[in-house]
Amino acid sequence: MEQKTSHDVIVIGGGPAGSTAATLLARQNHRVLLLEREKFPREHVGESLLPFCYCLLEDLGVVDQLKRNFVRKPGVRFIDRDGNISTTWCFEHVINDETYLSFQVIRGEFDHILLKNAAKNGAEVYEETSVIEADITAASDSVTVTSLDSAGQKKVHRARFLVDASGRDAFIGAKNNWRKAREELDRTAIWSHWGNVKLSGGLEEGLSIIIYMGLEQKGWVWVFPLGESRITAGFVAQNSYIRDEQRKLRQSGSTDWKYDLCMQELLRSKFCRELLEGSTMLLPILINGNYSYEVKNHYGSNYAMVGDARGFIDPIFSSGVFLSIKSSYLVAAAVHKQLTEGLKGKNEMMATAYKQITGAYNFVHRMIRLFYNPHAVTWAQAGADGLAHKAHESAMAAGHYMLSGDFFENYQKFEGFFQILEDPKQFQRYKRLVIERKEFVHPSCNSRWEDVFRDMVERDAERNAAFSLGS
Numbered sequence: 183m184e185q186k187t188s189h190d191v192i193v194i195g196g197g198p199a200g201s202t203a204a205t206l207l208a209r210q211n212h213r214v215l216l217l218e219r220e221k222f223p224r225e226h227v228g229e230s231l232l233p234f235c236y237c238l239l240e241d242l243g244v245v246d247q248l249k250r251n252f253v254r255k256p257g258v259r260f261i262d263r264d265g266n267i268s269t270t271w272c273f274e275h276v277i278n279d280e281t282y283l284s285f286q287v288i289r290g291e292f293d294h295i296l297l298k299n300a301a302k303n304g305a306e307v308y309e310e311t312s313v314i315e316a317d318i319t320a321a322s323d324s325v326t327v328t329s330l331d332s333a334g335q336k337k338v339h340r341a342r343f344l345v346d347a348s349g350r351d352a353f354i355g356a357k358n359n360w361r362k363a364r365e366e367l368d369r370t371a372i373w374s375h376w377g378n379v380k381l382s383g384g385l386e387e388g389l390s391i392i393i394y395m396g397l398e399q400k401g402w403v404w405v406f407p408l409g410e411s412r413i414t415a416g417f418v419a420q421n422s423y424i425r426d427e428q429r430k431l432r433q434s435g436s437t438d439w440k441y442d443l444c445m446q447e448l449l450r451s452k453f454c455r456e457l458l459e460g461s462t463m464l465l466p467i468l469i470n471g472n473y474s475y476e477v478k479n480h481y482g483s484n485y486a487m488v489g490d491a492r493g494f495i496d497p498i499f500s501s502g503v504f505l506s507i508k509s510s511y512l513v514a515a516a517v518h519k520q521l522t523e524g525l526k527g528k529n530e531m532m533a534t535a536y537k538q539i540t541g542a543y544n545f546v547h548r549m550i551r552l553f554y555n556p557h558a559v560t561w562a563q564a565g566a567d568g569l570a571h572k573a574h575e576s577a578m579a580a581g582h583y584m585l586s587g588d589f590f591e592n593y594q595k596f597e598g599f600f601q602i603l604e605d606p607k608q609f610q611r612y613k614r615l616v617i618e619r620k621e622f623v624h625p626s627c628n629s630r631w632e633d634v635f636r637d638m639v640e641r642d643a644e645r646n647a648a649f650s651l652g653s
């Protein structure tokens with residue numbers, strides 16, 4: 183039996199983008215319905231947050247919970263495969279308040295905190311409820327959505343506006359054939375969590391470690407600390423490489439190619455070999471394939487796409503959650519205006535929001551192309567820093583701001599930094615004048631253990647106990 187409901191806004195998906203949009207719109211007293219396919223907590227890739235998330239998470243009202251539950255992140259270190267070359271980017275050099283310490287989160291828990299927060303703020307939240315149809319064409323000021331819950335019950339929901347935050351499913355984009363893969367970034371990630379790890383090489387101070395794996399794989403490895411003895415680690419490589427290696431492993435008798443390939447790639451790096459010795463894998467191997475795509479028609483008079491549902495670019499710079507949450511902020515404000523004032527012609531605020539959002543995504547995309555460009559400098563070589571950089575105009579400061587997430591409002595200011603990295607001649611000069619100066623070699627962000635890992639020993643013990651019970 184189909185039931186009917188009526189709301190102001192329906193949100194598809196309860197990841198960071200959906201929970202943020204739902205929280206903000208419910209706070210404005212709109213009747214919000216959020217439909218999430220999974221039962222939370224559910225694991226998810228994307229665990230390292232940019233510092234520019236901090237103020238948004240504070241505004242959402244969850245920062246104290248995050249501080250109790252997650253490792254703090256003072257910066258990021260890029261290293262090459264052999265660990266000979268590295269640069270460490272410390273957010274404190276450009277952010278002078280407490281927000282410089284970002285978070286390394288366990289996404290199952292983080293997303294659950296945000297989803298419960300949406301409900302606390304007044305959104306009606308249903309888990310284990312998939313959206314199976316969404317009609318955005320029948321009228322310009324309303325939508326009809328059909329959901330199916332785990333008991334097999336179908337419901338029809340009406341609302342004035344639809345926010346598609348369905349992540350990489352890109353519900354509206356996929357249904358309408360508006361999603362297009364970015365061929366040049368066609369890659370797959372394979373990853374898991376490990377416990378019983380002795381943190382070192384920068385992990386012990388909370389840093390994200392990104393290892394550049396060179397040309398054959400066209401990929402990289404991430405290692406982030408998630409607890410005092412827990413890490414997430416994974417590798418990203420071109421699909422063609424993954425397919426070839428999968429075939430080779432199967433031919434040589436592998437019965438679990440995902441696990442074998444994950445270990446093969448991680449253990450290529452000296453850093454990971456030493457780190458993983460004696461560790462315990464805590465999650466079944468997870469895989470995320472074909473992850474770079476663009477979706478067109480980001481918004482209309484009765485719908486808007488936010489987060490990965492709007493498009494997804496390679497996650498090398500850990501920008502996904504910030505792009506998602508920040509986009510939801512901009513879009514929620516425009517939806518609120520439309521719902522309260524009515525749509526008189528065009529929603530100018532929405533158009534401005536998407537101009538800024540598209541500018542930010544394009545900017546990150548440009549950074550990523552630079553990372554994969556074999557002729558450009560690698561980020562492991564791009565800079566080491568020791569001085570306090572106060573001015574935006576400094577190329578080093580620009581690099582720090584980019585890695586912190588300052589690309590919605592200020593991306594035009596970083597043009598000069600790009601030019602330096604893209605032009606080999608300019609880069610050589612910059613290297614001689616800046617990078618090679620002794621005082622710029624800076625192997626640490628000097629973060630204090632108690633600031634980064636304060637409650638983590640306790641959290642690790644709780645999580646390990648839960649893991650032992652579950653296994």
Ligand SMILES: Cc1cc2nc3c(=O)[nH]c(=O)nc-3n(C[C@H](O)[C@H](O)[C@H](O)COP(=O)(O)OP(=O)(O)OC[C@H]3O[C@@H](n4cnc5c(N)ncnc54)[C@H](O)[C@@H]3O)c2cc1C
Pocket residue numbers: 194195196197198199200217218219220226227228229230231232311312313314347348349350351353371418470473488489490491497499500501502503504506
């Ligand atoms: C390999 C890799 C590494 C990454 N690393 C980082 C990182 O370090 N830092 C970072 O910030 N980002 C990272 N990201 C990106 C990050 O994971 C995403 O950008 C982020 O999760 C997007 O949030 P979202 O809310 O848009 O989507 P999601 O978090 O994916 O949430 C979407 C939700 O929608 C639900 N859903 C989907 N379809 C339906 C439906 N039909 N009905 C109901 N519910 C539905 C899903 O169950 C899901 O819970 C990484 C991504 C990849 C692939």
